[in-house]
Amino acid sequence: MQRGPERTTARGQPFGDDGIPMIAPIIAPDEQPEPPPLHALQADLIAVLVAVSSGAPRVMTLEGGRALPSGPFELGHRSLQSGLRAWVERQTHHPLGYVEQLYTFADKDRGGEGGARTISISYLGLTREMSGGEGGWRSWYEYFPWEDHRAGVPPVIGGLVAPALAGWSAAAPSRAERDHRRQRAITAFGLDDQPWNEEMTLQRYELLYEAGLVPEAHRTATAADKTVPGTTMMGDHRRILATGVARLRAKIKYRPVVFELMPDTFTLLQLQRCVEALAGRTVHKQNFRRLMEQQELVEETGELTSEGIGRPAKLFRFRHAVLAERAFAGTKLPLARP
Amino acid sequence: MQRGPERTTARGQPFGDDGIPMIAPIIAPDEQPEPPPLHALQADLIAVLVAVSSGAPRVMTLEGGRALPSGPFELGHRSLQSGLRAWVERQTHHPLGYVEQLYTFADKDRGGEGGARTISISYLGLTREMSGGEGGWRSWYEYFPWEDHRAGVPPVIGGLVAPALAGWSAAAPSRAERDHRRQRAITAFGLDDQPWNEEMTLQRYELLYEAGLVPEAHRTATAADKTVPGTTMMGDHRRILATGVARLRAKIKYRPVVFELMPDTFTLLQLQRCVEALAGRTVHKQNFRRLMEQQELVEETGELTSEGIGRPAKLFRFRHAVLAERAFAGTKLPLARP
DNA sequence: GTCGCTATACTCAGTTTGAGCATATTTCGA
């Protein structure tokens, strides 16, 4: 949506998801009676850094694709977000553009042993540049092969996921629980002719986890035939990635964030392909451009593309002005007039 | 939306906003090389606890309405959420039902002096019960008088807010900055016949903060005539409250969370009044009930109300089944068929 | 019995949305 810090809070700090400022304000700290500090507490910052290239949504990884960029929040950091930026830029040599917070957790079972507790704060970042460099960019469908429905329902669903989930449902201790599991599998994966909902990425991953169908669910090595394909990651990084995918898929529908992933000028088909890559499903071409035009999100540059086959397409650019003009918030209540 | 922990993650933990699990999973913690712990780090949990009664959306407060319930995250807490529940229940003697995370921040200017840093993790909680008890329930419109548009545009906007913002805009250092400020004020507050967007609660508060029109923006006491009416709070609690209001106003439109605030059975008018209280604006009655019926969110109990004036209304209850049946995620992309 | 109030049914036009048809330009290969 914005390039750099365009939408900002009263303190000049950028807004994130749902209009929530990414950084905390400057407030006179004088009244709250602070309780004694907690020992051995630390905070980790974890980034889901996304770009789209050659038709695939890519995520920046480390350790041969097994980890997301992350690092501890340090005393020197001005804010959580600046701490994150510092770490990611050091680890990936890649500047961070748009950033929004995903989620914070601090489970007892995580973190170091002994009394230490780790708070994990995850972020979603979007970028256009693709320096390659570290070579850590991976298609997120390597991690979630069942999520790409652009070429129809992927065979892994009918072939592996559905039967495995059926077995898990059947193994439920009670009839009610069995029906509940079935229902959840059906809605999450669009079985039984239920519609596929691309935004349920996290629920699907969690369902597979609960059913023991992803290796992360086991503390010991598991037979490969008992799990569903897809690259695993350290700790719960794959779950954080699923959170980022779900958030981004939801967000592109009501906020113009796709443009963060596009070059300055682009054709409508390129834009469409980008959206399709993220959503994991195809879009009706004519309706897509109708939508783009009537929302006035883009404007023609006046130029045409020459590259590629077929009739040359008009080049467009994002209308940054809409960020100031419009509010971007869905209204679904039947409002009465004043 | 759900009562108690109905939608849960693979680890049996409840989902929060956007399907994000509220609690972190149980994962084998063995590979990540943990960096040295940060000294003097602590985490605060802050709750925006909401209920609706007698036509007003209420928030649980402490300290005579000047603070939100909060407390430190402690080693003994199983998770952030359970820590929050413990604190809130101890402070307010009020059980917590539906809970979702709002935002986490850790600004350098906040927290204790010296090297100590505080991470603030805020939550939104919804409840039906209204024990009164501590007497800490306040209408959130006490804090944001400009947010209640149920009886038309509140006079404080035309009388105070708009002129003050106009002055702030005029005082901008450059022409571009002046236009930008004007534009922001217009879209945020629905001036110049722009539509009012009730979801922009946070942006409005932040705008007033930036313009120096709320006392929190000043480190020293300010002349009352330079600020806009509305009860202030400690630190940035009012900003957190604004975040919660904005989140809830957005959420009631795409997830059936209103029912968390309703008694078990209710009339459609009661439900409508609850939505109106939260949204701060009125709703077209006939269309509202059409929406409720066609979405099959409620079912008749078969009984009628006798209390009150006018024709008795049918009583309804929330159809908990829809939580299992449906996915609840807006689709706004023009999707193609397979 | 009429008034004030709320409940509920129905209508209607304008807009949005999903889907398809048709035509215009290019490149590429036979």
Place this chain on the structure above:
DNA sequence: TCGAAATATGCTCAAACTGAGTATAGCGAC
């Protein structure tokens, strides 16, 4: 050179959705 293949773009159409209004029903109070 011509057509096939691929892309761009304009237009239509019906179903669904939405905002807003009209009409009628049932109840208590006076």
